[in-house]
Amino acid sequence: MKTLNVELTGGGYRVHIGAGVRGALSSLATAPHRGFPPADKPRITVITDKTVADLHLRAVLDILQSADDSSRPLVLTVDPGEASKTLEVAGSLYQALAQGGIERSDLIVTLGGGVVGDLGGFVAATWHRGIRFIQVPTTLEAAIDAAVGGKTALNLPAGKNLVGVFHQPAGVVIDTDFLNTLPQRDFVAGLAESVKHAAIDGETFLDWHEQQAQSILAREPAVLEELIAWNCRIKAAVVAQDEREHGLRAVLNYGHTVGHAIEHLLGYELRHGECVGLGMIVAGELSCRQAGLARASAGRINSLVARLGLPTRLPRRVDGAGIAATCRLDKKTRAGEVRFVLLEGIGRARPGCSVRETDLVDALAVIAPGR
Ligand SMILES: NC(=O)c1ccc[n+]([C@@H]2O[C@H](COP(=O)([O-])OP(=O)(O)OC[C@H]3O[C@@H](n4cnc5c(N)ncnc54)[C@H](O)[C@@H]3O)[C@@H](O)[C@H]2O)c1
Ligand SMILES: [Zn+2]
The missing domain is CATH 1.20.1090.10 (Dehydroquinate synthase-like - alpha domain)
Incomplete structure (x- = not known):
């Protein structure tokens, strides 16, 4: 297992890498993060896609349950693929967050490839003007590129990644076991x-x-x-x-x-x-x-x-x-x-x-x- 720091002027974050490191999620979920209200027990929302949910959601929920305020994290699942990186899909996620009563001190976990990371990161960046989020990439593309760096984005019919904002995660957890199911x-x-x-x-x-x-x-x-x-x-x-x-x-x-x-x-x-x-x-x-x-x-x-x-x-x-x-x-x-x-x-x-x-x-x- 390896851990490295992303050093940024406004406060950095850790990247955990290795087989089975999903366990790091429970302490990260409740850790204070500079610039965000403290929360000993946040409500946790997992944003994922259907393919990844079938394969890996259970393993992640098993860990997050103990850190969640109600022991039942909210799970929001989108269709797999680039077509989900839209304002419409983001809009439906905002609605679900509103219904779930998700507040500024709560937490979003993005579980999936770069599409889920970009979409979920954008929603985290804009919900209540920005709440904490943790990236759990499940594709190699997301693990080595998209999950680190804080770029979030949505596509418009006029082009890819045209709407976006910089929003750094509070942490990144790369469990290499999740990559085993990738074609x-x-x-x-x-x-x-x-x-x-x-x-x-x-x-x-x-x-x-x-x-x-x-x-x-x-x-x-x-x-x-x-x-x-x-x-x-x-x-x-x-x-x-x-x-x-x-x-x-x-x-x-x-x-x-x-x-x-x-x-x-x-x-x-x-x-x-x-x-x-x-x-x-x-x-x-x-x-x-x-x-x-x-x-x-x-x-x-x-x-x-x-x-x-x-x-x-x-x-x-x-x-x-x-x-x-x-x-x-x-x-x-x-x-x-x-x-x-x-x-x-x-x-x-x-x-x-x-x-x-x-x-x-x-x-x-x-x-x-x-x-
Ligand atoms: N923010 C950034 O800095 C940054 C950098 C690079 C790419 N991106 C964005 O990332 C996106 C591409 O990411 P991607 O290649 O991960 O695509 P993706 O998220 O669409 O994932 C590809 C497919 O793999 C499936 N999948 C994910 N994890 C799996 C697993 N463990 N086992 C089996 N199937 C799995 C997904 O359901 C999907 O169908 C693009 O939208 C791109 O713009 C962003
Ligand atoms: Zn690229």
């Missing part, structure tokens, strides 16, 4: 964020991935715990320096400019992480061409993406100009150019790099299908 494709998709963290952090973590690839894919418990802890440390360090994304935090978007565009243009046929893997291959190519990244370094990242079982080519043809235009809209940059995070070397990411759309279309050839 392999979802597990592998989450690994893309780990490769991203290695690319922006440095050689040591990249070397580790290369050495441990086999054990990572086999989800060996000790390796999985190490993987998650390392990722959380990297994310926590970036967030500690730039909590509200004024600058540095943008490096966490490496591979995401093209990744998001592909995700959108393929109608969410690929997983987010699969698109980020493709996005990193394109960003690597651009980094070699205009930021001085060594070809061998880009090659290492690309080989790792492939070894972990992530796609390295688009599943079907997607118009390059369309991808470039979507990137431009996403980043609201001037016509004819797009802003990218590029690598000068492994561990040396530079945000805000301007890339000409024609150069981007050219670089997209590296992920063309059937090459």
